[in-house]
Amino acid sequence: MSSKQVFISHTQKDVEFCDKFDAVCVRVGIKVFRSEFETIVPPAWGAIKNGINNSVALFLLVGKELVKNQSEKNNEWNYTQNWISYEIGVACQLGIDVWAICDDVLINFPMPYINNYMTVSLGRPDAFTYMRRVLENYDSDRTFKYPYASPEEGNTGIYCGYDNCKMEFNLHVALSPEARIICPQCLRPLILSEGHLRLRKA
């Protein structure tokens, strides 16, 4: 078992998605600190902060149920969104990578900061294998700072082309030509081939 730990933020309602992510972690042998929105009992800020402090990266799992919670905008969502912001802030200040992984859903709430973005479901074998390599990298003290480039993936660093956004992040795993993705900060569509999304050379 690795001594490295990753911090996972998710809703326990996204059962299948979380199980998939867990399966990757088990395969790699990396430890997981789970932060489930349902089981956060205030004042939990200290436990969360410690969990992040002891982690090499934060992964926000954006599944179908999380997106549904947001669209219903119930009290539960206000609470959840508050913790998401807090966790991202702590991780950003600490300087560890922050990932958003979308399980074939379009993210529908803005994130103030992430530096790695994956919009392909881990149910896809190539995405599962990719995430396994990502975790193996963390296990070997390698990180995914922006802009990330490697011989296998080339340059993954891109930025949102809208003037009042310009969010920068690494976009992981090749998308199908018809795939729609939106910017995790301004929530506007990123069009891969037509100018809104400009590729930046590493």
Ligand SMILES: [Zn+2]
């Ligand atoms: Zn944007």
